[in-house]
Amino acid sequence: MNVLIALAIAPFGVGDELSSHVAQACKVIAESGLKYKTSSMFTEIEGEWDDVMDCVKKATMVLAEKGIRTEVILKADVRPGFTNTMEGKITRLNEQLEKNQHE
Numbered sequence: 001m002n003v004l005i006a007l008a009i010a011p012f013g014v015g016d017e018l019s020s021h022v023a024q025a026c027k028v029i030a031e032s033g034l035k036y037k038t039s040s041m042f043t044e045i046e047g048e049w050d051d052v053m054d055c056v057k058k059a060t061m062v063l064a065e066k067g068i069r070t071e072v073i074l075k076a077d078v079r080p081g082f083t084n085t086m087e088g089k090i091t092r093l094n095e096q097l098e099k100n101q102h103e
Helices: 019-031 049-064 085-101
Strands: 002-012 035-038 043-048 069-078
Touching (some): 002 049, 002 085, 019 043, 019 049, 043 049, 043 085
Antiparallel strands (some): 002 043, 002 069
16 A cells, blocks of 8 residues: 655764764665655655555664664555655645635
8 A cells, every 4th residue: 555654764862963864864765766755854755555664664774773863753644545645745735726826
């Protein structure tokens, strides 16, 4: 079943600048072959449930296995019968915004 998740993986106790650690987790996500998009606070990942959850685990463990305390925030949208929700949600929102402008 398709799932869209918003994921934040954050290391603790490694200083004020976290980008080098976050980049390690993002590399795992990029190499997964799953559809993803990274923004300043979250990475969205879309795909089959088991594949996405395996990717989340691997991205988390790339830091945790180095002894880094790692926080994971995950929000999941499980919508049976839907695919391409990463773009579809934005398309439907933009259509509504356009409609509201003309009312």
